[in-house]
Amino acid sequence: MLLVRYERKAAAAYVPHLDVLRAFTRIIRRAGLPIRYSEGYNPHMRLYFASPVPVGMKSECEYCVAESDCGADEFTARFNAVSMPGIRALAAIPVSADPNVAFIGDACEYEMTLAGAEKFKTDILSIVGKPVIITYTAKGRDVTEDVTDRIINLKMTGDTVTAILSAGLKNLRADRFAAHIIKTVTGECAVDILRKNLYNNGRDGLTLIDEYVKSRFPG
Amino acid sequence: MKIPDNILLKVAKPSRYTGGEYNTPVIKENPALRFAMCMPDVYEVAMSNLGIRILYGMLNERADTAAERCFAPWPDLGEELKANAIPLASLETGRALKDFDIAGFSLQYEMSYATVLYMLDLAGIPRERERRGGGLPIIIAGGPCTVNPAVMSAFVDVFSIGDGEDSLTALADLFIECKAAGGDYKDAFLRRASGLPGMYVPKYNYGGKDHAVRRAVITDLERAYYPVKFLLPQIEAVHDRAVLEIFRGCTRGCRFCQAGFIYRPVRERTPGRLVSLADGIVGGCGYEELSLSSLSTGDYPRLSELIKGLKDVKDKYRINLSLPSLRADSFEAEFTDSSRKSSLTFAPEAGTQRLRDVINKNITEEDIERSMTAAFESGYSSVKLYFMIGLPTETMEDIEGIVDIAYKIKKLYRAHSTSGKALRLHVSTSVFIPKPFTPFQREAQLSERETYERQNVLKDRLRRVGADYAYHDYTTSALECAFSRGDGRLSAVLSKAADYGCRFDGWTEEFKYGEWLRAFADCGVDLADYTRERGVKEPLPWDFVDIGVTGEYFGRERERAFARETTDDCRNGCLGCGLEKECGRVSEAKNAVSAL
Ligand code: SF4
Numbered sequence: 001m002l003l004v005r006y007e008r009k010a011a012a013a014y015v016p017h018l019d020v021l022r023a024f025t026r027i028i029r030r031a032g033l034p035i036r037y038s039e040g041y042n043p044h045m046r047l048y049f050a051s052p053v054p055v056g057m058k059s060e061c062e063y064c065v066a067e068s069d070c071g072a073d074e075f076t077a078r079f080n081a082v083s084m085p086g087i088r089a090l091a092a093i094p095v096s097a098d099p100n101v102a103f104i105g106d107a108c109e110y111e112m113t114l115a116g117a118e119k120f121k122t123d124i125l126s127i128v129g130k131p132v133i134i135t136y137t138a139k140g141r142d143v144t145e146d147v148t149d150r151i152i153n154l155k156m157t158g159d160t161v162t163a164i165l166s167a168g169l170k171n172l173r174a175d176r177f178a179a180h181i182i183k184t185v186t187g188e189c190a191v192d193i194l195r196k197n198l199y200n201n202g203r204d205g206l207t208l209i210d211e212y213v214k215s216r217f218p219g
Numbered sequence: 220m221k222i223p224d225n226i227l228l229k230v231a232k233p234s235r236y237t238g239g240e241y242n243t244p245v246i247k248e249n250p251a252l253r254f255a256m257c258m259p260d261v262y263e264v265a266m267s268n269l270g271i272r273i274l275y276g277m278l279n280e281r282a283d284t285a286a287e288r289c290f291a292p293w294p295d296l297g298e299e300l301k302a303n304a305i306p307l308a309s310l311e312t313g314r315a316l317k318d319f320d321i322a323g324f325s326l327q328y329e330m331s332y333a334t335v336l337y338m339l340d341l342a343g344i345p346r347e348r349e350r351r352g353g354g355l356p357i358i359i360a361g362g363p364c365t366v367n368p369a370v371m372s373a374f375v376d377v378f379s380i381g382d383g384e385d386s387l388t389a390l391a392d393l394f395i396e397c398k399a400a401g402g403d404y405k406d407a408f409l410r411r412a413s414g415l416p417g418m419y420v421p422k423y424n425y426g427g428k429d430h431a432v433r434r435a436v437i438t439d440l441e442r443a444y445y446p447v448k449f450l451l452p453q454i455e456a457v458h459d460r461a462v463l464e465i466f467r468g469c470t471r472g473c474r475f476c477q478a479g480f481i482y483r484p485v486r487e488r489t490p491g492r493l494v495s496l497a498d499g500i501v502g503g504c505g506y507e508e509l510s511l512s513s514l515s516t517g518d519y520p521r522l523s524e525l526i527k528g529l530k531d532v533k534d535k536y537r538i539n540l541s542l543p544s545l546r547a548d549s550f551e552a553e554f555t556d557s558s559r560k561s562s563l564t565f566a567p568e569a570g571t572q573r574l575r576d577v578i579n580k581n582i583t584e585e586d587i588e589r590s591m592t593a594a595f596e597s598g599y600s601s602v603k604l605y606f607m608i609g610l611p612t613e614t615m616e617d618i619e620g621i622v623d624i625a626y627k628i629k630k631l632y633r634a635h636s637t638s639g640k641a642l643r644l645h646v647s648t649s650v651f652i653p654k655p656f657t658p659f660q661r662e663a664q665l666s667e668r669e670t671y672e673r674q675n676v677l678k679d680r681l682r683r684v685g686a687d688y689a690y691h692d693y694t695t696s697a698l699e700c701a702f703s704r705g706d707g708r709l710s711a712v713l714s715k716a717a718d719y720g721c722r723f724d725g726w727t728e729e730f731k732y733g734e735w736l737r738a739f740a741d742c743g744v745d746l747a748d749y750t751r752e753r754g755v756k757e758p759l760p761w762d763f764v765d766i767g768v769t770g771e772y773f774g775r776e777r778e779r780a781f782a783r784e785t786t787d788d789c790r791n792g793c794l795g796c797g798l799e800k801e802c803g804r805v806s807e808a809k810n811a812v813s814a815l
Contacts, residue, residue, distance in 0.1 A: 011234070011239025014233040014453070015453050015454065016232075016234070019234070019453065019454050022455070023241075026241075026451060026507070027505060028505070029505035029506075030505035037537065043537070056224070056227065083241075084239075085240075085241065086239060190225070192224075
């Protein structure tokens with residue numbers, strides 16, 4: 001079994017998750033990679049995906065478990081040789097069982113580039129420590145949420161804000177946080193968001209999921 | 220230009236507009252010919268079209284040509300493009316449509332005509348060909364609707380009538396030659412294009428017998444270009460699977476069916492070629508499903524040999540094989556794919572044997588019974604039946620016949636079902652549309668009142684039988700009838716309707732019948748004038764197009780229809796429809812292939 005970390009960029013960032021799923025099965029079939037299938041009348045490839053980034057956001061830390069006996073390096077090489085533009089396997093980690101990334105990954109690092117944000121650096125960084133109330137619309141309804149404790153860390157270089165935000169059950173979406181910064185600090189500007197890393201935020205602090213999985217689920 | 224991210228995030232399904240599909244060819248930087256392959260419909264429909272795939276692949280394989288795709292943006296993006304003054308552009312490189320040499324529109328159904336104008340508007344290209352100057356692309360059109368080019372000839376410079384493979388190659392060669400010669404090359408191109416087989420150039424062919432345009436027919440399908448590297452749609456398309464065109468044309472001669480006449484004669488690919496194409500497509504694309512395309516798959520003479528070969532492809536890649544479009548009389552248990560007991564689709568078209576004889580749909584009640592029994596015994600539990608209402612000579616008895624068939628199938632299911640599930644029976648009716656180049660091209664369309672009457676009877680009776688009933692709306696059918704048999708007067712109506720915001724008329728939620736009626740009224744044109752019966756001697760707007768089958772043959776078939784005489788499949792003996800020369804060349808090509 002392999003935990004595949006992949007990136008989703010360019011046009012692929014707009015492809016909805018269900019279509020990414022189908023694209024994966026097609027890539028694996030093109031690559032001729034060995035993969036186990038489910039039983040039954042309509043067998044499908046045994047692939048399990050962790051929660052994806054919202055449509056339109058780029059990511060370098062999407063995860064998928066593939067029930068494949070292929071060697072890790074061979075898997076990524078053959079996968080990438082026939083992958084679609086914007087989707088690239090970055091690493092494959094042999095695992096003993098499905099580590100359930102959606103569950104263990106509870107902190108996420110984003111790079112949010114807000115055009116012209118550099119001059120607001122002090123204001124942006126001072127968001128941490130104060131109460132943060134965001135508003136957004138979901139499914140046609142206005143939502144107001146206190147997300148103060150979901151902002152784990154904030155740094156800035158140039159126009160780029162690097163934020164570690166809580167993920168999983170107490171998720172804070174980066175696009176909503178960026179909208180908050182725009183509303184309260186910078187005013188209208190172009191935004192570009194990249195999901196950079198996924199962490200486990202445990203007793204020992206932040207551990208990169210790849211490292212966490214290697215130590216807990218060695219395969 | 221490419222559509223900016225902030226706009227993409229505002230519209231539904233932004234993946235329709237990003238490009239970046241797997242298998243997209245490298246777009247040449249300085250080609251002699253820039254060709255925009257345009258489809259007046261939304262991405263998911265356009266990406267399902269086989270004709271576009273073939274021609275796009277073929278053009279891009281030429282060293283001197285770059286073909287890109289350009290589809291109709293859904294109204295949400297259409298509004299954004301207008302508001303932000305972004306001209307309609309190609310998917311591959313974001314090049315504005317108006318910067319191409321040629322924009323080729325695929326006209327698959329008449330209800331997409333207004334969407335062509337919508338796209339030209341968004342591209343900043345004047346609709347009328349006479350208002351387009353030298354700097355703008357040549358607008359060409361292909362696809363089944365071009366057999367009657369009358370309505371669109373105010374807007375289109377060149378119609379490519381018939382098979383596109385050889386025609387478009389010749390047209391591309393000619394364009395490149397004229398462009399190299401310089402000067403006012405576009406006019407020279409149009410003038411010379413009017414002499415190419417299958418090409419109708421409104422500016423230079425004036426219609427009338429002397430200027431008849433003969434449909435282009437390729438005779439050797441086996442060696443014709445067929446793509447292997449299908450572009451994989453970013454989001455699920457309507458038909459999102461590997462498709463093999465096993466043959467083109469149909470010789471059954473159903474009298475309502477335009478496709479049965481405008482694609483004659485039958486041209487086949489061999490099982491060997493098809494299996495190797497299947498392997499190439501599935502291996503190169505990774506599709507999970509493979510399907511066969513033709514007008515009547517059950518008629519493919521070497522079907523079991525083909526299926527045997529495709530089974531290997533199926534096992535090699537672990538994919539599904541789906542075999543649609545089987546006629547009731549050629550269904551065999553062997554065709555069913557044991558892994559998926561999905562629904563069975565049959566199209567008896569008419570409810571009684573009498574009416575099926577009139578339309579020459581050679582399916583008998585026994586055929587239906589036999590295939591249903593076999594299907595139910597092998598585990599099918601869902602049946603879809605397709606009928607038409609308003610066929611020539613139809614009476615209420617024929618409508619009752621539809622209900623009787625549904626009832627009979629219910630009974631058969633009780634007697635033969637092995638699935639243990641309740642039967643799901645769907646009946647669907649469309650309104651008969653008399654089409655050019657069919658024996659029924661002069662018939663009247665059913666009136667609005669009669670349509671509702673017959674639909675109401677079916678609604679009521681089928682509910683009591685326990686079948687679901689769905690029916691096509693009268694209003695779209697009437698417009699489709701008008702535009703398929705339309706003349707030059709409808710160009711103005713179409714343009715008016717586009718002014719009133721009509722586009723995507725094939726989409727129920729976008730269809731604005733009121734605006735269409737307003738456009739007809741404003742132009743002083745009566746819709747009923749197009750749905751009425753045409754006299755035997757009355758000239759028809761498409762008379763100057765010669766699709767190969769003669770008017771005399773259509774006349775003969777019409778008389779036989781009203782005498783309730785059926786006509787045999789011409790594979791069992793030539794009936795002299797007018798395509799003898801083409802049929803001869805097809806057999807020559809076939810012999811040459813088997814000699815190899
Ligand atoms: S020419 Fe004869 S064989 Fe050929 S399509 Fe017509 S009727 Fe059939």
